[in-house]
Amino acid sequence: MLQTVSPRANPPRLCFIGFGEAGQAFAGGLLEAGIVEISAFDIAGTQERVRKPAERLGVRLTNSLDAALAGADFVFSAVTAADSLDAARQVAPRLVSGQVFVDVNSVSPGRKREAAAAFAAPGAYLDLAIMAPVHPKRHATPCLVAGEAAERFIEIFGGFGMELGPAGPQIGSATIIKMVRSVMVKGLEALTYECFMAARVAGIDPLILDSLGRSYPGLDWPKVVPYNVSRMLQHGVRRAAEMREVALTLRELGIDPAVTEGVVLQQERLGRLPLQAEPEDGLAMLDAVRSALNRQASEPS
Known part of the structure; x- marks a missing residue:
């Protein structure tokens, strides 16, 4: 008899590009839910406003983008709207096979499609829209997900308490809502x-x-x-x-x-x-x- 293996048995390794309010809220909630390893990179470097939350949560804050990406299964981009496209373009050539870029930034559908174009591998880019303030629910804040790998993402992270709804395979379908x-x-x-x-x-x-x-x-x-x-x-x-x-x-x-x-x-x-x-x-x-x-x-x- 086939048995379904819980995502908790082999939790994915995560990376956050941008470690502000949203990144900290999601990382903290996911660590409590069973995620074991999270790295982060922020342009603020090791400034206190980034370093102290990382230390408190147990997130590995790195000094370089390459170091943050190394070994991660899912890369969450939680930068500013103005920096979202640049972040995607910097990460895209550094991704290795199997890594998935999750764009949680609040930007237009056109901008997300432009960002997705930087990723050659099918399913390497996901459009995630955060639909409510990240506090108090943190990682359990309602979100919509769009992209070729959306169903797989929902299956994995639903197992860690994320409240995720599918918005279809087309990039931009989540963010437009x-x-x-x-x-x-x-x-x-x-x-x-x-x-x-x-x-x-x-x-x-x-x-x-x-x-x-x-x-x-x-x-x-x-x-x-x-x-x-x-x-x-x-x-x-x-x-x-x-x-x-x-x-x-x-x-x-x-x-x-x-x-x-x-x-x-x-x-x-x-x-x-x-x-x-x-x-x-x-x-x-x-x-x-x-x-x-x-x-x-x-x-x-």
């Missing part, structure tokens, strides 16, 4: 900020909360507002980069990204403020944002 969804998700954050900053300045925020609560009773606006604004403050720069890719995606579809381009500006503006805020701060965080923007405007350019 994320890109189009982000029009709403990141756009709603920016609209929330703009609406309630105006309400706060006008002194009518309680009235706006009440009115929206009546129109959209399913949303807890006193919690939604500070959560959305805090996300912009914490991750606005990265979100702005993603929304540039969303705008590119819309153009690839023949759609004018007029609203999305405004979202880019608001996300980046808040993301560059030297503020730390948590949802528990409530609408008072808008006062801190306004003060910071006023100080910024008064500084000599």
